[in-house]
Amino acid sequence: MPSKCATFAGAAMLRFTRLDNCCRPSYGECGSVVTDGVISMTISSEVEDGDTNTVTKINGKACATSKTDDVFQYATVEIEFCVLDPDVVTMMNANWPKVYDAFGNVVGFDVTSELGGANFALEVWPQYAQSDDTDACSGEEAGEGGQGYLLFPCLSGGAPDDIEINGEDNTSFTFSGNTKASTGGWASGPYQVQLDENGVPGGLVTPVPAGAHYRVMTAIDVAPPEPPEECGCEELIRPTPPPAELQVTGVAGENPRQSVRIRPNNHGFGAVIINWGDNTPETNANDGIWTTHKYAADGDYTITVRDAQTPGVVTSLQVTVPLGPDEPQLTLTADDPDDRMAVTAQIVMPAHAPKKGTIAWGDGTPQEEFEAAEDGTINLVHTYARPNIYTVTVQRTDVTTFRARAAVTVPVAEPPTATVATAALVATMTIDNHGNGPTTIAWGDGKTSDGPDQGTAEHTYTEAGTYQARVTSKVNPASGVNVEVTVTA
Numbered sequence: 001m002p003s004k005c006a007t008f009a010g011a012a013m014l015r016f017t018r019l020d021n022c023c024r025p026s027y028g029e030c031g032s033v034v035t036d037g038v039i040s041m042t043i044s045s046e047v048e049d050g051d052t053n054t055v056t057k058i059n060g061k062a063c064a065t066s067k068t069d070d071v072f073q074y075a076t077v078e079i080e081f082c083v084l085d086p087d088v089v090t091m092m093n094a095n096w097p098k099v100y101d102a103f104g105n106v107v108g109f110d111v112t113s114e115l116g117g118a119n120f121a122l123e124v125w126p127q128y129a130q131s132d133d134t135d136a137c138s139g140e141e142a143g144e145g146g147q148g149y150l151l152f153p154c155l156s157g158g159a160p161d162d163i164e165i166n167g168e169d170n171t172s173f174t175f176s177g178n179t180k181a182s183t184g185g186w187a188s189g190p191y192q193v194q195l196d197e198n199g200v201p202g203g204l205v206t207p208v209p210a211g212a213h214y215r216v217m218t219a220i221d222v223a224p225p226e227p228p229e230e231c232g233c234e235e236l237i238r239p240t241p242p243p244a245e246l247q248v249t250g251v252a253g254e255n256p257r258q259s260v261r262i263r264p265n266n267h268g269f270g271a272v273i274i275n276w277g278d279n280t281p282e283t284n285a286n287d288g289i290w291t292t293h294k295y296a297a298d299g300d301y302t303i304t305v306r307d308a309q310t311p312g313v314v315t316s317l318q319v320t321v322p323l324g325p326d327e328p329q330l331t332l333t334a335d336d337p338d339d340r341m342a343v344t345a346q347i348v349m350p351a352h353a354p355k356k357g358t359i360a361w362g363d364g365t366p367q368e369e370f371e372a373a374e375d376g377t378i379n380l381v382h383t384y385a386r387p388n389i390y391t392v393t394v395q396r397t398d399v400t401t402f403r404a405r406a407a408v409t410v411p412v413a414e415p416p417t418a419t420v421a422t423a424a425l426v427a428t429m430t431i432d433n434h435g436n437g438p439t440t441i442a443w444g445d446g447k448t449s450d451g452p453d454q455g456t457a458e459h460t461y462t463e464a465g466t467y468q469a470r471v472t473s474k475v476n477p478a479s480g481v482n483v484e485v486t487v488t489a
Helices: 086-092
Strands: 008-019 028-035 038-048 052-056 062-067 071-081 098-100 106-109 119-128 149-164 172-179 215-217 234-236 245-249 259-265 272-275 283-285 291-294 299-307 314-321 329-333 342-348 356-360 368-371 377-383 388-396 403-410 417-423 426-432 439-442 448-451 454-460 465-473 480-487
Touching: 008 038, 008 086, 028 086, 071 149, 086 098, 086 106, 086 149, 086 172, 245 314, 259 272, 259 299, 283 291, 329 388, 329 403, 342 356, 342 388, 368 377, 417 465, 417 480, 426 439, 426 465, 426 480, 448 454
Parallel strands: none
Antiparallel strands: 008 028, 008 119, 028 234, 038 071, 052 062, 071 172, 098 106, 119 149, 149 172, 149 215, 245 259, 259 291, 272 283, 272 299, 299 314, 329 342, 342 377, 356 368, 356 388, 388 403, 417 426, 426 454, 439 448, 439 465, 465 480
């Protein structure tokens, strides 16, 4: 998809939102203020210079000089108001008391020596200039168009700067605040600012990640809010959240794996209720925090997670206890006898995890995203350009620390040949690996054994049946052959 460019001239509207200590929207009374009473806004970056290191020769001349990267610390947002709204000021600085008249109206604030005391978010809608270079209003998906979007998901400080009173111009008031690195608490936000793929207004399509200080968007497809007829704050109504997204793992080192860990992503909307499906008490879990539950018995369980404030918003998943491995399972094969540079990655994603993942083939080509079938399996083929030893990495997209790696030497050597003879429950495998070294035999019943380069290996099954065995070269497991084994009692 092409990028959308824009040329801006001024801003249409600003909206302030009260946040809690974790930079999440604070729902309830006086949670939001919309205003267009602003003359100007300035964003200044505070950057720490990187260190310069110079190595000096014995003769005193410079041998080499290097400099570490500069580090962005925070940004200062300075706003000059022509319309002074006490609710805006006290939202920026919660330590300043509001001043009321006899009828309960907010008519001012007291400036004290204490600054900060609360976090707030700021949204700004820059207007498009009349320019031939502005294309953000074009296309069927442009929506209501006509403006860009700046978001500061977590600001604090609210320090007063200049108050200018003179006889010629209107009085102006200037305040500033500093950005904080986002906690991820804003997520998609509590407002309708973008259209989804169905053209329905909703929150940000791409949630604000943790660590972001502010976001700049050249196009936003929902018009900014209109300012109220009278100044002052409005109630911030909690929207209905989408179903929570779940990260699921077991407990490292536990055997058997009877415990399930869940980290709910409730998109910044707060706590969820987890029903573990085993008639034990439900768990009240915080948004973004890991919660662990240990099952008393093996079996299949349906876990349901519902929003604590809107119980009708539910998501569910099924887990099988003992839990399988958290990492993807990766097997490399070379299935094309005519192209030994082509390698197939046979991937099995964990049953309790999303089916999306990424694969890096280890040769500098771009990382690929994939989505496995419902049973978690997918086969991906890659053709290498040069002979070498490569490490293939597959990882989950929800918890990227869970990954699988396997090495492959290309071109892949000719696979071993293998035949099997059986007598009752005993199978004898005859192997020829063409001088490429020892082999490994997976007998298809969960058991493996070492095999020869040339010779035989014997295995006794515990039950009659047909098994899919595989013989692979130990030094290059991608070189292998499948053998069907049928044994009788």
